[in-house]
Amino acid sequence: MEFLQKNIEIVENAHKKSLKLFSQIDKIALINQKKVLDAFRKNAVQARHFYGTTGYGYDDIGRDTLCRVFADVFGAEDAVVSPLIANGTHALSLALFAVLRPGDTFISVSGKPYDTLDEVISGENIGSLRDFKVNFSSIELEKNGKIAADKTVSSVKKLKPKLVFIQRSRGYSQRDALSVADIARAADKIKNANPETLIMVDNCYGEFVEAHEPTEFGADLIVGSLIKNAGGGFAPTGGYIAGKKDLISLVAGRLTAPSLGNEVGSCVSGYLPYYQGLFMAPVTVANALKSSVLFGRIYGDLGYKTLPAAGKPCNDIIRSIVFNDKDKLIKFCQAIQQASPIDSNVTPEPWDMPGYNDKVIMAAGAFVQGSSIELSADSPIRPPYIAYLQGGLTYEHAKIAALYTLEKLNV
Ligand SMILES: *Cc1c(COP(=O)(O)O)cnc(C)c1O
Numbered sequence: 001m002e003f004l005q006k007n008i009e010i011v012e013n014a015h016k017k018s019l020k021l022f023s024q025i026d027k028i029a030l031i032n033q034k035k036v037l038d039a040f041r042k043n044a045v046q047a048r049h050f051y052g053t054t055g056y057g058y059d060d061i062g063r064d065t066l067c068r069v070f071a072d073v074f075g076a077e078d079a080v081v082s083p084l085i086a087n088g089t090h091a092l093s094l095a096l097f098a099v100l101r102p103g104d105t106f107i108s109v110s111g112k113p114y115d116t117l118d119e120v121i122s123g124e125n126i127g128s129l130r131d132f133k134v135n136f137s138s139i140e141l142e143k144n145g146k147i148a149a150d151k152t153v154s155s156v157k158k159l160k161p162k163l164v165f166i167q168r169s170r171g172y173s174q175r176d177a178l179s180v181a182d183i184a185r186a187a188d189k190i191k192n193a194n195p196e197t198l199i200m201v202d203n204c205y206g207e208f209v210e211a212h213e214p215t216e217f218g219a220d221l222i223v224g225s226l227i228k229n230a231g232g233g234f235a236p237t238g239g240y241i242a243g244k245k246d247l248i249s250l251v252a253g254r255l256t257a258p259s260l261g262n263e264v265g266s267c268v269s270g271y272l273p274y275y276q277g278l279f280m281a282p283v284t285v286a287n288a289l290k291s292s293v294l295f296g297r298i299y300g301d302l303g304y305k306t307l308p309a310a311g312k313p314c315n316d317i318i319r320s321i322v323f324n325d326k327d328k329l330i331k332f333c334q335a336i337q338q339a340s341p342i343d344s345n346v347t348p349e350p351w352d353m354p355g356y357n358d359k360v361i362m363a364a365g366a367f368v369q370g371s372s373i374e375l376s377a378d379s380p381i382r383p384p385y386i387a388y389l390q391g392g393l394t395y396e397h398a399k400i401a402a403l404y405t406l407e408k409l410n411v
Pocket of ligand 1: 088114116
């Protein structure tokens with residue numbers, strides 16, 4: 001495809017204006033790469049850890065070592081990392097069911113949790129937390145997008161919740177992601193108000209965006225998907241939960257069966273892509289962040305509202321662009337698909353998706369189906385018609401894709 005000269009100039013100008021942010025992103029990638037390398041070295045990862053296993057998976061050293069490496073990278077006591085975890089929603093549901101008991105209360109202090117958790121928390125007669133008599137309430141973020149500290153502290157004192165839930169990334173809401181420092185401040189206040197309350201962070205899209213993870217600053221559990229940041233674009237499926245040893249043991253018991261925990265569970269295809277993906281993840285995330293910064297600059301300069309605002313640093317890998325126009329939103333997503341290495345010949349349309357209430361359009365021409373560390377765009381079809389763009393295994397791909405979107409939108 002030949003591109004219009006004016007569009008090439010828009011992209012090159014945006015690139016030049018982004019160089020300062022790119023150098024900050026590179027600094028963080030270096031710190032995280034060192035962290036990951038140190039964890040591989042400390043655990044003496046070897047080729048034998050990559051082999052597949054079958055059946056029960058007793059003494060599966062690939063699995064056990066992978067869990068150790070993840071725990072070390074995240075500064076956590078322990079971790080469950082498994083291809084048996086279907087996706088991020090499964091990982092979050094698993095962690096909540098592992099820790100919460102009938103009669104317990106948990107509160108979200110980052111507003112309504114991610115869409116796919118709605119039914120997990122309050123579905124009726126489907127085995128939801130509510131069916132198991134777990135009480136839930138949520139506290140909206142303040143207007144500036146930060147955790148409402150006073151409300152949080154008074155509700156923790158009053159309700160003595162078993163668990164406080166914090167979603168790091170924006171999900172499908174119009175706010176910036178919380179920084180690890182924001183989460184650390186809240187965790188401190190929550191623990192002061194009630195030391196027994198556990199803090200769990202939905203870490204999806206947040207891994208390696210900063211030099212630290214929430215587990216290093218007061219979170220008892222962090223949870224994420226391996227087809228997002230932490231899988232580095234290589235992991236073909238799976239999820240992880242990292243945190244305090246006793247809690248991880250409950251999680252493992254819930255993943256397989258109580259008392260069996262992480263002693264069982266095989267992986268026929270082997271663990272190579274999980275290790276390789278984690279090793280690549282710091283740089284892959286840096287590429288995704290640069291892609292986000294570039295799109296933010298391009299569309300910000302064209303007059304669209306984007307979050308984070310053009311030129312501002314990112315706390316997650318998501319770039320939201322407000323189109324205020326259903327047709328433009330759909331065209332944008334279709335252009336991302338058209339510029340994908342896989343399935344470039346198909347045209348995504350808004351569709352009903354399991355776990356979502358609105359129709360959703362998803363552009364994900366990815367090597368790993370639905371992977372959103374790869375360049376992808378997805379949006380619930382509802383006003384103000386916001387595109388949520390994320391990923392980009394290589395920055396160069398995002399740059400080319402940006403040209404496709406400009407051509408398709410005819411700007
Ligand atoms: C992706 C995501 C999830 C889980 O979604 P899956 O599609 O099930 O992996 C949960 N929370 C946030 C913030 C997410 O970005």
